[in-house]
Amino acid sequence: MPIMFNAATTIMLLMSLLTVLLLSMPTFVRSLLHSPVSSRYLRNRNRNHAQTTKVYISTKEMSEDAINSSPTDNRTVTILQRGPKHIVAWKPPAVVCHHSGWTGSRAKLKRGEEPEIPMLQRVRDALHEKVNLIHRLDRGASGALLLTYADDADDESVTSNKSSTTATLIDALQSPDSIKTYVALVRGEGILRGEDFKKKGWFEVSRPIKDESGVEKDATTLFNFIAGQPESSDDNGVITRPRMSIVLARPMQGRWHQIRRHLNGISHPILGDTTHGHSKTNRAWKETRNLPGERICLHLARMQIPPNDEIPNGLDVSCPLMDDMLEMLRVYAPDVLENAQPKLKEEGVLLDADREYEVGQYTIPEELLEVQLKNQMLNDDGKAEILLRGSNFVVADKPPAVVAHHSSWTYTRSDPRGRWKEPTPMLQRVRDATGKRVNLIHRLDRGASGALLFAFAQDESENSERASCSTTKALIDSMQSKDATKTYLALCDGDGSWNDVDYLNKGWFTFNNPVQDENGKYIDDCRTDFQFIASKTMPLKEGDADEGRKITIVLARPHTGRYHQIRQHLSSGTLGHAILGDSSHGRSRTNRLWKKKYNLMKERVCLHLTRLQVPATDYTDDIDISSPLPPDLKKILRNFPDLIEQARPILAKEGIHV
Numbered sequence: 001m002p003i004m005f006n007a008a009t010t011i012m013l014l015m016s017l018l019t020v021l022l023l024s025m026p027t028f029v030r031s032l033l034h035s036p037v038s039s040r041y042l043r044n045r046n047r048n049h050a051q052t053t054k055v056y057i058s059t060k061e062m063s064e065d066a067i068n069s070s071p072t073d074n075r076t077v078t079i080l081q082r083g084p085k086h087i088v089a090w091k092p093p094a095v096v097c098h099h100s101g102w103t104g105s106r107a108k109l110k111r112g113e114e115p116e117i118p119m120l121q122r123v124r125d126a127l128h129e130k131v132n133l134i135h136r137l138d139r140g141a142s143g144a145l146l147l148t149y150a151d152d153a154d155d156e157s158v159t160s161n162k163s164s165t166t167a168t169l170i171d172a173l174q175s176p177d178s179i180k181t182y183v184a185l186v187r188g189e190g191i192l193r194g195e196d197f198k199k200k201g202w203f204e205v206s207r208p209i210k211d212e213s214g215v216e217k218d219a220t221t222l223f224n225f226i227a228g229q230p231e232s233s234d235d236n237g238v239i240t241r242p243r244m245s246i247v248l249a250r251p252m253q254g255r256w257h258q259i260r261r262h263l264n265g266i267s268h269p270i271l272g273d274t275t276h277g278h279s280k281t282n283r284a285w286k287e288t289r290n291l292p293g294e295r296i297c298l299h300l301a302r303m304q305i306p307p308n309d310e311i312p313n314g315l316d317v318s319c320p321l322m323d324d325m326l327e328m329l330r331v332y333a334p335d336v337l338e339n340a341q342p343k344l345k346e347e348g349v350l351l352d353a354d355r356e357y358e359v360g361q362y363t364i365p366e367e368l369l370e371v372q373l374k375n376q377m378l379n380d381d382g383k384a385e386i387l388l389r390g391s392n393f394v395v396a397d398k399p400p401a402v403v404a405h406h407s408s409w410t411y412t413r414s415d416p417r418g419r420w421k422e423p424t425p426m427l428q429r430v431r432d433a434t435g436k437r438v439n440l441i442h443r444l445d446r447g448a449s450g451a452l453l454f455a456f457a458q459d460e461s462e463n464s465e466r467a468s469c470s471t472t473k474a475l476i477d478s479m480q481s482k483d484a485t486k487t488y489l490a491l492c493d494g495d496g497s498w499n500d501v502d503y504l505n506k507g508w509f510t511f512n513n514p515v516q517d518e519n520g521k522y523i524d525d526c527r528t529d530f531q532f533i534a535s536k537t538m539p540l541k542e543g544d545a546d547e548g549r550k551i552t553i554v555l556a557r558p559h560t561g562r563y564h565q566i567r568q569h570l571s572s573g574t575l576g577h578a579i580l581g582d583s584s585h586g587r588s589r590t591n592r593l594w595k596k597k598y599n600l601m602k603e604r605v606c607l608h609l610t611r612l613q614v615p616a617t618d619y620t621d622d623i624d625i626s627s628p629l630p631p632d633l634k635k636i637l638r639n640f641p642d643l644i645e646q647a648r649p650i651l652a653k654e655g656i657h658v
Contacts, residue, residue, distance in 0.1 A: 077122040079358035080144060081317045085165050085310040087131060088303065088317045089123050090357070091145040093324065094294040097136045117362055123147055126360025132166045134173055135254065140272060143182070143300025144319040146173065148310070165310050172308040174254065179304040181347060182249040182259060185297035185325055187281045188268040190228035190245040197225035197266075198245075205262045209255040219255040221262045224248040224347075227340035229333055242289075244271070244333055246340045248347060259298065271297040271328075274435065283435040289332060293432055297325055301349040320350040384429035387451060388625045392471045394438065395612065395625050396430050398452045400632060401603045404443040430454050439472045441479055442486075445564070447581060450488070450609025451627040453479065474617035480561070485613040487654060488556040488566060489629070491580045491606035491636065493590050495550045496535035498576035503532040504552075510559075511575065515568040527559040528569050532577075534647035536640045548593035551640065552577055553647045555654060566607065580606040598639060601632050608633060610656050629658050 078090040091097070098120040123131050130150035137145055148165050172178060190198045197203070202224045209219040228245030245268065249259045260276045263269055269277035271285055272295045285291035299322055305315040329337035344351065388395040398404065405427040430438050438454040455472040478484060496504035503509075508531045514522040535552040554577065556566045564585065571578035571585040578586035580594055581604045594600040608630065614623040629637075637644050637658070644658060651658055 075117075075362050075364070076359050077119070077126045077362050079123075079126070079360065080319055081315075082127075082358065083311060085148055086134075086169065086315065087123060087127065087147045087149075088315070088319075089119060089145045089147060090319055091119050091137050091142055091300075093140055093142045093296070093322065094292060095119055095122075096139045097133055097145065117364060119145055120147075122362040123360075125362035134166065134169045137300060138257070138260075138296060138298070140294050140296030141298040141300070142319075142322045143298075144303045144317055145300075146303065146305075146315075168308060168310045169305075172305050172311070175306065176252070177306040179250055179302070180300060181302040181304075181349065182251075183299045183301045183321060183325070183344075183349060184247045184249055184259065184263065185271050185328060186245050186247050186263055186268040187243060187271060187278055188228070188245055189230045189243050190225040190247075190268070192267050197223070197268075198228055200225070202250075205266060207262060207265055209258055209261055211256050217255055218253070219258050219262070220252040221259055222250040222252070223263075223266075224343075225268075226343040227336045229336050242284075242332055244336065246329070246336060246344075248343075248349075260296070273298075274431070274437070279436050286435060289328065291328070292324065295324065297328070299325060302347070316348075318348050318350045320353050326351065382424045382429065384426065384433040386430075386433060387627060388623070389434070390620055390623075392456055392619045393441075393475060393623070394430060394434055394454050394456070395623070396426060396433070396452050396454065397627050398426050398444050398449050398609075399630060400447055400449045400601060400605075402426060402429075403446045404440055404452060426452055427454075441472070441475045442561070444609060445567075445605060445607070447603050447605030448607040448609065449627075449630050449633075451612040451625055452609075453612060453614065453623070471617075471619040474619050475614065478615050478617050478620075481615060482559075483615045485557060485611070486609055487611040487613075487656070488558075489608045489610045489651075489656065490554045490556055490566065490570065491633065492552045492554050492570055492577035493548075493550060493580055493587060494535070494552045494577035495537050496532050496552050496577075499574075503530070503575070503577075504535060507531060511569050513569055513572055513574065515562045515565050517563045523562055525560065526562045526565055526569070528566055529557040529559070530569075530575070531555045531650075533650050534643055536643040547587065547590045548597065551580070551643065553643065553651075555651075555656075567605065582606075598636050600636065604632065606633060606636070611654070626655060626657075634658075 079087060080090050081088040095116065096118045098118045120131065120133060131147045132150045134146040134148060137143060146169065148169050150166070173180075190196060202222050204220060204222055206218070206220040208216045210216050225245055225247050229241055229243070231239060231243040232241040233239050247263065247268070249263070251258045255261075257276060260270055260273050264273070264276040269281070271277070272282055272291055274282060282291070286293065291297075300319060301321060302318045303315065305311065307314040326337075341351070385397040386394060387397050402423045403425045405425050427438065427440060434456075437457040439457045441453040441455055444450060444452055453475065455475050457469075457472065496502065508529055510527055510529050512525070512527045514524050515526045517523055531554070533553040533555060535550065538549040540546065540549060554570065556570070558565050562568075567579055567582050567585045569575060571582065578590075580586065581591055581600055583591060591600070595602070600606070609627060610629070611626045612623065614620075616622045648658060
């Protein structure tokens, strides 16, 4: 009788046969299929076939891709050179090499724009390989960036080999025979105290430099001022040709900001250098000559490494000068560019791409795109609105859901799941808006809003590295004096009375009650002046909850600056009027109802520093500035027009206009 097979029976027989063959196979053959050697072979075989294409790419395209703030689908990374053990990538300006404690939380993601992806991640995505950095370039700088293939965390036999590759290339780059040639655009015509640097050729600057920890280390840099121009103006006194020079630099060590510090030390700071440069010059270039905000005019144009175990033939790669620097020269110093070209060519510096380069794609993690979308909805542009500016201070308007500065409360600096989700802190926003380093005089909670006072930590002198603490200390002392007044406006949950006390008819009164600090310890002598202005109770509709029907406008003036002092006082058992949105001291159910019914923002505490009055100091005049009510609080109050009319006369007497 013939045997009949259906499809299922056939598949089962084939699987059984395959199992028998595998079991009969020698053990070493089976293990080879999953061995580190075979997986490494496959990776190395595919390494030169990554999904990249060779195209001519202009320096203009590189500059625009990095600095243009508009979201773009053209997420590319350019590979200048690639070998079995190394990669040289083209780093554009305004991009970090990798995330670290110095990068913090940057503005692009928080403005609802495309989030910043560091070079390390870009190259990994483009080559589909783990890579290690051999050296770094500052965020604002550009040029050639050397990387090597990293180890596989699950492959111990590969780990030691790859680690030695990274170490070997680091040692090779740090050897005296290696040369890194940078191009810098600097302020100054190349003359200092009668000495013309342009006639000196290559010369040496040796000055110790403190590292990030403050430890002083020897540092030597070779410089060659190849062309420069003095300042010239038209008949109306308008500067037509700014003082500037093209400088070649070759650092002998890799100290922190070595080239930038040494050039500033000879009074020729790099254009755009906000840390070691000249603030007035940088501001003029940004405001009138379109220098991008995070651009330092420093470019690693050529990298030369002698033969070593990992790169037997050595390395000599040039990175074309970025178009933003070239455009500055073409427009504002054409003669300097023309005079410099022969020397640049002699030193192997390219002004434009001379061949095809590999171009690969990088991606943006989905979670960061979600944050981008969220911030687009919040309509936060990441910029600071300046309310008042003096020669030694500035007052900015802090929006809600923005921290004053990063701290242990805002995740760890290197965690992309944490700080990348933070809007740009006010400290960074004011630095960007003013082009100067600033110090906070006081703070506001993340969910609060209003006037925030800063002191300039950078003077206008030639040596802009000098920071004055005197103004900061004087303003802090003045802010803490009894003559200073901070007037807050709060929207609270309540009808103006509590425990049979009618606070609406009390006028200004002082409330002294202990509050808890960050560690839960009670602090005595915590005084706040309050005035309950107006209240509104919505009618109870059928099916509605009793919570969330009351709102009171309260003014507050703290005498002391304890932790959450106003918030704790208002939510205390004595006053019983927790601030709306206060998740720490308020009523969670009420807050949820207000978010649902009246669109109360997430992370919003309805507390606004509406007026700031600070007595004069030796460095500043009297400060009296008001901060207008922010749009989100206005939107809430529009639901209660009679409440606004009731409060308006009293608020006007206090200098507050709604």
